[in-house]
Amino acid sequence: MYRRILVPVDGSATSTLGVRHALALAKDQHARVRVLSVVDEMAVLSMIYGYPADVTTVIDSMRDTGKKAIAEAGALARKAGVRADTTIVEGRGRVVSQAILDEAKKFSADLIVMGTHGRRGVNRLLLGSDAERVLREAPVPVLLVREQQAKRARAPKK
Numbered sequence: 827m828y829r830r831i832l833v834p835v836d837g838s839a840t841s842t843l844g845v846r847h848a849l850a851l852a853k854d855q856h857a858r859v860r861v862l863s864v865v866d867e868m869a870v871l872s873m874i875y876g877y878p879a880d881v882t883t884v885i886d887s888m889r890d891t892g893k894k895a896i897a898e899a900g901a902l903a904r905k906a907g908v909r910a911d912t913t914i915v916e917g918r919g920r921v922v923s924q925a926i927l928d929e930a931k932k933f934s935a936d937l938i939v940m941g942t943h944g945r946r947g948v949n950r951l952l953l954g955s956d957a958e959r960v961l962r963e964a965p966v967p968v969l970l971v972r973e974q975q976a977k978r979a980r981a982p983k984k
Contacts (some may be wrong), residue, residue: 828855832935834862834926834956836897840941844971845899848939849906851969859910860933861899863892864925866917889914923959930964939969 833848835841845861852859865888896912903910917925930938943959961968 828852828857828937830933830935831857831859831937831939832926832930832933833899833939834864834922834929835858835892835895835899835941835958836863837891837898838941838943840943840971840973841895842898842902842941844939844941844969845902847969847971848937849908850852850935851912851939852903852908852910853906857908857937859903860907860929860935861896861903861910861912862929863896863912863914864917864922865889865892868917868919868921868923884914904972917951921956921959923956923963926956926960927963930966935966937967937969938964939971941973942970943973952961 828938831848831852833841833845835845835901848859865885867885867888892914896914900910900912915925915929915930920928925938926938929935938960940957940960942955957968958972961970
């Protein structure tokens with residue numbers, strides 16, 4: 827049913843859980859996976875507005891975090907025996923959700939799997955939800971993996 831699965835990652839436990847779900851689906855469906863990290867320079871600019879900071883250093887750090895996240899996802903894919911490629915894209919003025927949707931189109935994804943932090947109230951208002959925007963605008967099915975599941979997965983068994 828699914829042949830090409832896109833999985834955006836940000837290095838969080840939630841995105842790793844999304845990767846694990848995508849890999850299980852890919853293994854079952856004999857699908858190809860693309861792991862994506864988006865360098866969100868717009869977030870950096872909004873965080874440091876009015877403060878003296880070296881933007882290049884911060885963006886380089888974001889790139890390094892993205893490289894680490896996709897390397898970890900790639901290692902999980904190899905361990906699971908799933909064909910996966912990885913990519914980092916620059917936001918270039920786009921919101922993260924648009925960069926994800928653009929990559930889904932470029933990759934011809936037929937499923938997007940994302941971890942979501944499930945923010946509510948003021949946090950959602952202030953921080954927004956890339957997952958919600960992808961869900962609303964994606965032309966393909968979107969599987970959202972909730973953070974609560976990630977917390978349960980990490981909890982010690984009694």
